[in-house]
Amino acid sequence: PASDSVSNNMFENDSDAETDDIFLTDIGGQSIAPSNGTEPVTVSLPSGAILTVDPDNGDFTLDPNGSFDSLGHNESATVTFEYTISDGNGGTDSAIVTLTLTGDNEPPVAIDDSERTPQDETVSDSVIPNDTDPEGDALVVQTVEGSEGNVGNVTELPSGALVTVDATGEYTYDPNGVFDSLRTGETATETFVYTVTDGNLGTAEATVTIVIDGKDDPPVAEDDEVLPSPASDPVSNNMFE
The missing domain is CATH 2.60.40.10 (Immunoglobulins)
Structure with a gap:
């Protein structure tokens, strides 16, 4: 996924005819000094991704660093960088690493x-x-x-x-x-x-x-009808009924 780091070894398929030890001298145009077993080297690539590499054994980790978070589901992008190795006896060679990053779907955000x-x-x-x-x-x-x-x-x-x-x-x-x-x-x-x-x-x-x-509703008045009664008799009822 485009948001995950990728680790590999760039020397995995590299070799030297005299079986000399090889080490990294340049990566992405940046000169690299042998680490002699100390700290890895960090390189910022043009894409914004960050590459951390051990110059002595070729182990590397690519951190996309958020540069590819906009990739949609199943969309992809490639990251390439060139590196140069040396055998310590004047012999050098260069190769290119190509990594394909595939977009993973980020869920939507729903707001109340x-x-x-x-x-x-x-x-x-x-x-x-x-x-x-x-x-x-x-x-x-x-x-x-x-x-x-x-x-x-x-x-x-x-x-x-x-x-x-x-x-x-x-x-x-x-x-x-x-x-x-x-x-x-x-x-x-x-x-x-x-x-x-x-x-x-x-x-x-x-x-x-x-x-x-809430609001107060007005009262409802309904028409009343009183059954016929002799004209001389009083009539009683309830108008709110």
């Missing part, structure tokens, strides 16, 4: 959302605009409240309120009369969970929080 609505009004918004993907992959909603089957369909929340979230992230929340008893100044909080996917097996989950504001 919030909205507010009066107790008797629906509210609509989208959950995706503040969600991101490191490779820029398009995100779609994969699950709502833990179920793929809820995507695009009306889902009843534990409170009895209703929410519909489609694959593009657009959602509508309907209090569904559940919070009609709230008075002005009172609030209730509702949440639902969704998961987005980048289409390359990367997923992320976030929570949408809805704050419901």
Whole structure:
């Protein structure tokens, strides 16, 4: 993967006709002195990757150093560097190391959302605009409240309120009369969970929080009808009935 270090040995297939010991004298245009068994040498390559090498035995580790994190799923890039070896008797030769780094899929990042609505009004918004993907992959909603089957369909929340979230992230929340008893100044909080996917097996989950504001509802007066009674008789009833 493009974010992982790679270790190998550049002398593995190198040889000397007289079986002299070989050692590194140059790498990537940078002269290297024999380490005599001491510290490895670190070289910064043009790509931004960092190469750590033992000049005496050819062991090396390439650290991508974040330079290839933008590679998408199954995308690849090559890193090359030239090195020169010596046999200590005036003989030198050069070769090229080529490393292929393959992009690994970074999961998306889903950010929690919030909205507010009066107790008797629906509210609509989208959950995706503040969600991101490191490779820029398009995100779609994969699950709502833990179920793929809820995507695009009306889902009843534990409170009895209703929410519909489609694959593009657009959602509508309907209090569904559940919070009609709230008075002005009172609030209730509702949440639902969704998961987005980048289409390359990367997923992320976030929570949408809805704050419901209460309000005093006006009284409802209904017309009354009193059954006929003799004109001389008093009539009793209750107008609030």
